[in-house]
Amino acid sequence: MDRRSFLMGTGALAAGTTLAAPAISQGRKEWKMVTTWPKNFPGLGTGAQRCADRITKLTDGRVTVKLFAAGELVPAFESFDAVSSGTAELYHAPDYYFQGKHPAFPFFACVPMGLIYSEQNAWLMHGGGMELWNELSNQFNIKPFPCGNTGVQMGGWFRKDINSLDDLQGLKFRMPGLGGEAMRKLGVNVIALPGGEIFQALQTGAIDGTEWVGPWNDLAFGFYRVAQNYYYPGFHEPAPTVACGVNMTAFNELSDSDKAAVEAACQMENSLMYSEFVAKNGSALNTLTTQHGVQLKEFPPEVFDAFATASEEVIESVGDHDDLGKRILESYKKARKDYGEWTAISIQAYTNARARADASK
Incomplete structure (x- = not known):
């Protein structure tokens, strides 16, 4: 090979190398995930991080997701707007936080007296739930x-005993979603707070x-440090689905395989x-009651029945908002009826029978 041919060949190689690098970098995306959770909070915060890391791995780094905890990029309750506008590409939060956008959003997290995890x-x-969720x-x-679920939740922490409906009057209580609306009907002063602000509010008496x-x-x-009465069952959140909301513009720019990777994650x-x-809930409950003196208490039937009645009124009102709200409500109610009949003679019947058998030993 003469000198002229060699130089031309190396020049072509160099040009090819120079051109290839931008093409590779252009194929990779850096996404931001915002959450409503404190950083690394057990279960919820760590679950968001797992999902972010899994998207990065499943796409082989073509989509790299960086997580921002509540307040790091935007305030907790502004995560929906951040993703809607494109400030961030994903949020990790239960959609009942965003019922101000449309009153039917809580159905895709949970509603009081609603579906349990398997039914949801x-x-x-x-x-048909996903189709309606997409439409909304x-x-x-x-x-x-x-993108996550905590299962049936507890009724909450109270400084004083709840023996009757009178004990709820004027109570300042933190509860989001339609469950909070139901509590308002019973005379409770309901306050919405993100997770990271709850302990201080409880400690100061807010x-x-x-x-x-x-x-x-x-x-x-550490709620046990301030309140010792721990009530069950939680009527308000029987199985809250945590959403991963993705900016549609960003999502539609992905290849089909990377879209599937996001969904799989x-x-x-x-x-x-x-x-x-x-x-982990069982051992944690044992720690609370045996090491920290927490009093585990069941809501009186009168109180829980009032929760249920108020919940039905609140849920029905969603259908009056617009046609989509009505269709979501009707679909959800049909699911609760159909799935509930099976749950009653399967999960519920079995666990009740198991409890009786265990008690007789």
Whole structure:
């Protein structure tokens, strides 16, 4: 090879190398995930991080997701707007935080006296729920995915005993979503607060009580240091689905395989988070009651029945908002009836029978 040919060849190689690098970098995207959780908070915060990391791995780094905890990029309750506008590409939060956008959003997290985990997933995946969720969220430039669940939650922490409906009058209580609307009907002064602000509000007396999730998370927040009465069952959140809302513009720019990777990462976290809460709530409850003197109490029937009545009134009102709200309500109610009949003779009947058998030993 002569000198002229060699130089031309190396020049072509150099040009090829120079051109290839931008092409590779252009194929990679850096996404921001905003959350409503404190940084690294057990279950919820760590679940969001798992999902972010899993998207990065499943796309082989073509989509790299960086997580921002509540307040790091935007305030907790502004995560929906951040993703809708494109300030961030994903949020991790239960959609009942965003009922101000449309009163039907809580149905895709949970509503009081609503579906349990298995029923919620059945409705979303096989009962038309996902189609309705997409129809609602797409109006805000968001593509939703289920991305976590805590299972049935506790009724909450109270400074004083709740023996009757009179004890609820004027109570300052933290509860989001339609459950909070139901409590208002019973004379409760309901206050919405993100997770990271609850303990201080309880400690200073800004609120008299709070619900959060359940023993594992409640132990981590240390609510037992301020309130000792821990009530069950939680009427307000029988199985809250945590959403991963994705900016639709950003999502539509992905290849089909990367879209599938995002969906798979969210679906995996939806299952993994639920199983983690089931695994850890029992031991956390034991710690609360045996080591920290927490008094475990059941709501009196009179109080719980009033919760149920108020919940029905609140839920029905969603159907009056618009046609979409009405269709979401009707679909959800049908699912609750259909799935509830099976739940009654399967999950509920079995666990009741198991409890009787255990008690007789």
